[in-house]
Structures are given as structure tokens and as C-alpha cells.
Amino acid sequence: MGGKSTSGYDLEDVDGIGPKTAQMLQSRGIISARHLALFTPEELVDITDMTPDRAEKILRNARELVFGQKRILKGSELVKTMQDMPRLTTGVKSIDKLLGGGLEPKATYEFAGEFGTGKTQLCHQLAVTVQLPRDKGGVAGACAYIDTEEAFSPSRIEAIAKRFGLDPQQVLDNIYVMKVVNAADLEDRIKFDIVKLVEQCNVKLIIIDSIIALYRAEFKGRERLAERQQRLNYILDWLMRIAKVYNIYIVMTNQVLDVPLGYIEVKRPAGGNVLAHAVTHRLFLKKSRDDVRVMEVLDSPRLPHKATATFRITDKGVEDT
Ligand SMILES: Nc1ncnc2c1ncn2[C@@H]1O[C@H](COP(=O)(O)OP(=O)(O)OP(=O)(O)O)[C@@H](O)[C@H]1O
Ligand SMILES: [Mg+2]
Numbered sequence: 001m002g003g004k005s006t007s008g009y010d011l012e013d014v015d016g017i018g019p020k021t022a023q024m025l026q027s028r029g030i031i032s033a034r035h036l037a038l039f040t041p042e043e044l045v046d047i048t049d050m051t052p053d054r055a056e057k058i059l060r061n062a063r064e065l066v067f068g069q070k071r072i073l074k075g076s077e078l079v080k081t082m083q084d085m086p087r088l089t090t091g092v093k094s095i096d097k098l099l100g101g102g103l104e105p106k107a108t109y110e111f112a113g114e115f116g117t118g119k120t121q122l123c124h125q126l127a128v129t130v131q132l133p134r135d136k137g138g139v140a141g142a143c144a145y146i147d148t149e150e151a152f153s154p155s156r157i158e159a160i161a162k163r164f165g166l167d168p169q170q171v172l173d174n175i176y177v178m179k180v181v182n183a184a185d186l187e188d189r190i191k192f193d194i195v196k197l198v199e200q201c202n203v204k205l206i207i208i209d210s211i212i213a214l215y216r217a218e219f220k221g222r223e224r225l226a227e228r229q230q231r232l233n234y235i236l237d238w239l240m241r242i243a244k245v246y247n248i249y250i251v252m253t254n255q256v257l258d259v260p261l262g263y264i265e266v267k268r269p270a271g272g273n274v275l276a277h278a279v280t281h282r283l284f285l286k287k288s289r290d291d292v293r294v295m296e297v298l299d300s301p302r303l304p305h306k307a308t309a310t311f312r313i314t315d316k317g318v319e320d321t
Helices: 019-027 033-037 041-047 052-071 075-084 093-098 119-129 154-163 168-173 183-200 212-218 222-246 272-278
Strands: 107-113 142-147 175-179 203-209 249-254 256-261 264-269 281-287 292-299 308-314 317-319
Touching: 033 052, 033 183, 033 222, 041 052, 093 292, 093 308, 107 119, 107 222, 119 142, 119 154, 119 203, 119 249, 119 317, 142 183, 154 168, 154 317, 168 175, 175 183, 183 203, 183 212, 183 222, 203 222, 212 222, 222 249, 222 272, 264 281
Parallel strands: 107 249, 107 281, 142 175, 142 203, 203 249
Antiparallel strands: 256 264, 281 292, 292 308, 308 317
16 A cells, blocks of 8 residues: 555554555545544544444554554653654744743644734744744744635745745745635545645644634524534544644634623633633734734633733734834
């Protein structure tokens, strides 16, 4: 079956998977043992004609093969592996400082804010900084950019690339822009295409700009709220699986809602409890005086609540004030 995949293990390396099963799984879009290990038995039964028992057995073997003995770590070993994982610079010193040195892998970041607060600009900048070499704060990786709002701008990427001393054409070549039409499409892109890009095209950063737009448009009204939240939860769970298993960075943007609070209205990120619980680091972007923008920590297991950073948007991207 065409040699070893870059993730280390082919489907046929899994106990219980022969050439025929491997071929069948590949025809369903599963490309490696690691990719397979992301699935649940129910999901596998859904896309194949396997029995639940067989699906469960194969998945257990896949996890055993891919994750092996390394699943239980001592605290001291955990500290070591965390130190090995580089932070990804945002290209803005004050934001990097706020985030504890830049973005951490195996986590999800949410930028929420009103229109024009810089969510998309920051995403563009990260699509460039991820390509910087390690000694410049990047990880020499590529970017998968899921654009649900038709907001991706090659000319902005070119301007930002020049600022960081990178070749604009090369930088654009390393950004895989995906358009999605609805929630089911987004689920397919993430479960299959994105994993392929991560395994085969050195993608280290996944951006979703924005996560909520599709769901708000598709599941309209109170009657469909539960369904919407369930689907949203599902996709966020998949993003987290990918982040953890492939050790990569995930960023998404979110819109805000006006929520009445007594006599006043406050702005809250959309997506309700589902998004609040599923995202690791919630950051709120807002406009301040003149052209200054503020990023504030809304919720995070590690970052100080309500701590802020300031930045501004210029023709060269996002910069310190
Ligand atoms: N070339 C540029 N030079 C200076 N500022 C720019 C430039 N391009 C965009 N901006 C600024 O960026 C702002 C838009 O930011 P951005 O697109 O990131 O907003 P957003 O938070 O994604 O909003 P939305 O919710 O509408 O998607 C504009 O209002 C403008 O102030
Ligand atoms: Mg935007």
C-alpha cells in the first residue's frame, strides 16, 4: 500500500486490518493508522459496513499501535514534553506576552469580538507567522485556513509576509484555503481533508474564520438550537482530537451577541455553553480609543482572567501599539 505514511503507521500495520480492509478504509477517506485512531466505533460503523464489535476491536488496536506505551506519563515527564513544544508567535509582542509566550499547541484559541476588531487580521498574521523558522518564533509549518465568511485576502497575506521577511508567493503556497458551504461540509473537511493536509502537507495551524457563522445561518430559531449546539460540540470535539494527536495549533474566530443583563446589555461570544466549555483559551477583542484594539482574556485554564494586551491594525498586519 504505497509505503509508510508520514504519520508513521499505515492502516495495514494495525492488527486485524488486511489489504482488503485497508483499501476499504482508504476509499472512505481514512489515510493512516493515526487518522483511524481519531475515530470512535460509532463513527466508523457509520462510514463503513463494519459491525460495532469489529470497529471497536480495530480502533483499540489502532490506538495501541499509534499511542503505545506513551499514554501514561509521570508529572515530571509531562513537564518535559510541554517544554519541548514551541510557542507560536503572533508577531505582536504584547499579545505573545499575554498568551505566555505565544500560542501553545494541543489547545484551541477563540478570538471573539464585534466586527472590525481584528479577528480576521490576526488569523491572516498567524497564517504567516506559523511559517517562520523556529528561531523567529514560528514552526516552519503550513496553514489550513477554513474561510466561512469569504474574508481571506491574498493581498493582506502578501503585505504581512513582506513585513516578516518571507517570500509572499511561497507564503501563499503554504496556505490551504478551504471554502465550506454548510455544517456537514465543515465536518467532512475537518475529519478528512484537514487531517490529510496535516499528515502530508506539514500543516501545523488550523484556522476557522468563523466557527459560528455557518451554524447560526443553518440552524435558525429556538426549535433547532439543541441540534445546533450538538453539531457545534461535535466539530469542536474533532478539532481537539486533531490538536492533541498531531500536536498542532488551532485558532477560531467567533461573533458576539448582545445579552441583556438587568438594565444593560453586555457583549458575549456566541455559541453558548458549548463553545465556552470546548475552547481552551477564550479571548475577547474590542476597539479602544483611536485605532487601538484590546485583547482580553475571557476564560482560560492558565492565563490570568481579564489580563489585556493592546495592538493596532496597520497596512502591514497586526502590530504593537
Ligand atoms: N490595509 C489595512 N490597513 C490598515 N487597517 C486595515 C487594513 N485592512 C484592514 N484594516 C483594519 O482592520 C479592520 C477589519 O478587521 P478584521 O477584518 O480583522 O475584523 P473582524 O474582527 O474579522 O470583523 P468581522 O466580524 O466583520 O469579520 C478594518 O476595520 C480596518 O480598521
Ligand atoms: Mg472577520
